[in-house]
Amino acid sequence: MAENALSKGYESQTVEDQWRKHWEENNVFTPDMDAEGDAYSIVIPPPNVTGALHMGHALNLTLQDILCRYQRQKGKKVLWVPGTDHAGIATQNVVERKLATEGLGRHDLGREKFVERVWDWREEYGSRILNQVRKMGASVDWTRERFTMDEGLSKAVRKVFVELHDQGLIYKGDYIINWCPRCHTALADDEVDHSNEPGALHYIKYPLADGSGELTIATTRPETMLADTAIAVNPDDERFSHLIGKKAILPLVGRELDIIGDRYVDIEFGTGCLKVTPAHDHNDWELGRKHGLEVLNILNEDGTLTDETGEYAGLTCVEARVKILEALKAEGFLDRIEEHEHSVGHCYRCKTIVEPFVSTQWFVAMTKLAPRARAAVPELTQIFPESWIKTYNHWLDNIRDWCISRQIWWGHRIPAWTCEDCGELIVSMEDPTACKCGSTNIVQDEDVLDTWFSSALWPFTTMGWPEKTKELDTFYPTSVLVTGFDILFFWVARMMMMGLHFMDEVPFHHVYIHALVRDEKGKKMSKSTGNVIDPVEMIDKYGCDSLRFTLTSFAAMGRDIKLSEQRIDGYRNFCNKIWNAARFALMNLPEEKPKTFAFEEIDGVHHRWILSRLESVKKDMDKAITGYHFNEAAQIMYKFIWNEFCDWYLELIKPDMRAGGERAEKAQFVLWTVLQEMMIILHPIMPFITAQVWSVLPGIENKDIATELYPEMRPACENADAEAAMNLIQESIVAVRTIKAELNVAPQTKLSVLIRTASDEAKALYEDAMEVMQALARLENVELGADLEAPRASASSVVQGNEVIVPLEGLVNFEDELARLEKELGKVEKDLKQATGKLRNESFVNNAPAAIVEKEKARAAELEDTQQKLLKLQKRLVDAMG
Template identity: 60%
Template structure:
């Protein structure tokens, strides 16, 4: 052997000076995929173990929380795979309605366009194009992380099969009376022009002001002082509430309150929700712009007076303040209250302010016609499953949190006033007003036979399709072998 050959062999066998983890991981991951190491088996006589990855948003990138979460899932999956169990880890991504639409709308804004310039169909195609180009980032990052998912089963919440599952569930729940459309108080984002679920509102500690306002009695015999952080909403007040056992206000229900800056007289009502010890013990009630006030309004059959539009601009019900942005209106109203002697005092006040989880705009509670899921019957079943031990929660300290959440749960607003997402499968007959909810697009009204039907423009909350993920990804509503073997899934982290 000559010297040159010896040098060549030595150079091939030399260890690199540093561990080149990128190359090593890339080589082994390719080997695993080539040999279908992560593919799920469905063999008779074996135990089954399955996880569906909580689908990350296609707009996102991995952060340390994803790394921890997916590493824990990967440990469990690899352990059960090595045990010889039928093991499945389903990967995929969420279409992330509001977040994705915002990304594409920002692109259009850079071109001096809006989604309305394109129209609904072209805008949705633009979003699909963005998804094809940019939407795979987080999946590639999961692969780089070494996640041993069955990549041949990768799913997307807007896949054809998952879309069918969404329609099927919606229609079934509607037919069972668990989905309805009606007026209700919602979290409204004036920037995104859509309703938000409670978990889409981020509450941030904020330094604000607490305004003490003098509300005179209608007969001129005195006044009551109320406190608010949002004086602009006083234009929508339809009552003042006090505790029924509060002696200070006994008999006021026969007098009434003259609402400052307006020509309206509003009633005094008695309600146990009011805390006598807090402030003056009197509460201004604005059913259209406060969640607690909305419930009080229902109990006392109060008028709902909406004083803002969907942009957060005061509407005609606001009188001379119509056309003002809500925060400019606040400044104007405070000045007028002070000038007319209705402002008692202003205090610095630290409180939590709800903001849109995507754009950071201050959320406005307001009444709106929306679609809802009646959650209580479903929550009761979830609680029973936990009490029966069919679902276990780790660590045990979270059981009380779970029960508290279920006990205080409210109906879920599932409609969103955007274009990207699962469009609600409902149509209104233009001839007779009949509402048609169907899995297959109808041609005619089943009530009057008219062929003139208008499709609901709203889409479903992203979480509606995500909630179906554990079984829709396994082929439901078809009766598949995957559902038989792997559903219900084993763990949710």
């Protein structure tokens, strides 16, 4: 016996540390490039080098790992590339905060020394997130770890920039961007966090230049009126269409503004008139370009007003707003102010309000790259769930050119130089030493590239592009991208564009979009709310497999996960169940591999049943994982292991083990077969506990389950008759147990039962399973027959047409039980009356918080269910008394 091969309790940290170390030191997940088998590849969505593991990462890593471990089991050559993103703004902010503690700013060091300090920080702290990836059990190839600013990727980024520039797809020009006055840099659309905030609509009167009246305009930002260059009305608006072509006077300033017509104007919003400020509103910028309007900038880079604004110069927008409103009111231009909630953009890093700002920047001509990426879905790349395709298409159909320059120092510096003497722009793979005019007075652009620029190249640059590598030839396009919906546009779509443009192929065949991990009440997790569940803490407390199984079991396609610590703790119990089941199996298995039998030789309905169920599990798991139905995969394994294998099969084989001889040997062979294949199938979801159990099973030559192939199908073991028979036996045993429980008969009490059989076939099944029935239902005697007469005092339950009858004479005090039931029923009915009374009260339903009303509804439903069960039991007792 080998029960001592596993410790008495499952010590997750010890087991996890051991297997993490083994897998990494032995490069278990580094694919053999010369091996046979189809290729399967995933590139990890690179976490920020500044980041810490959160539940979204934990879910993302778990799902990717399930796919990679499963595909290795299917004999494929699997590459999962790990790496991190340099996270330009985030990393620079971290280092600047560190410098501030020393009383320094980046300008005190200068660019070169500052960048050196960032690299030093990265060397010291940049491995934290990757160590947390290790903690999740991610089976990545650590020999191929990449960083978006390593030497190879930096070379690739530069080549892409130069080629796109040479092709006219990267250009420099003035454009309206998102500007952070605190970070002093442009921001991509995805780097702006929008939130609805209370504000106001300020109704301002603009006099018509001909003195015939005025137009009242509603705006949330009256301070930007200083940069107004037109007023727009909808030409279909009968109130104002006759004014198109006329002029109005800008209050406080006196500048004449053209009144233009454009159907962009929403007739229903505000007054139906729109002030147009091309320099400080993205939509107004487009109107300005369309109508050739002047662009007047009134903001400095720090968010204060420029000298051109006169008395408002140097004020912040908020300060200027107060003074402008006072002036408008004093001069009679302010009509009224109304409360109004509106969307406000904030810098995703420092939370400062972002300003639309016209600036000279570098852009990628996305409108030219987008059509091919749109056409590729779903013909070349499938998105799961399909509902996200519409969102993907909408973004590409309405795409704007991408501002890729950032006014920071950490990142890929733009490879562009300007000759100070002749103005020539030089974009080059190599650093130039002189202009073609002969001047050496050339200056490199100060800006760096948006972090997403290098990330957009991730699927092919991580595999060695622009070199023609064996990895690219073997593993590109990648098989699947697993990511969150929040970066569908800003990362997924851009990778599609770049992959198609530079590789002439899509970067991945499938995109699986997973949902958000929320708290147990469905709220988004955030530090400010205090509802964050830290995955590292959960692993330390409950074990990695418990966390992984929890996330997998709730990862239904397209549905957010409501997570609680209690659920993780619940699946730790599942780990303990597996561990204890393995220990029980080892106690009943020989030291060496059990004696082998042909599966056709295996008799006993319980053996044939569990072997048949195992075949169903193999097929169902195949279908669930390949279809990205991860929650179904977890539920399949949970039901099979806990309910069928542990609760039933391990109990069913105890008489076999006691019997000894060939009967015990056959039971050992089936037990060994099911346990070891069950570990392989479960391994992708729960890698650590399965690895440890597998390694101590007798007769296993390969001690590392991570390199074991998926068990082959055995069609001969599929046995619908055995499953039907066991289903009948199980339901009959449950029927006896239920009657015992309902009537408060002690579980250990042995009974005699009668089974009024519906057919000769059913009778034969019961006869074959008699020993099992007696053992698991604790029966002294079972009488079978079609015409058995039930005793007067008895309880019965019909199972698939067969009546299971339990004589109760001497077992139950009917008067006492009925009295207890009457008392319990009275309490339940009283509580139910109170709950239903509340719900009939319109005042309560209409005025109480929705959550309280729902809770009361749930309580009423539960009480009603309890009432019905008690009434049913009461009837059973009355019927049993005759």
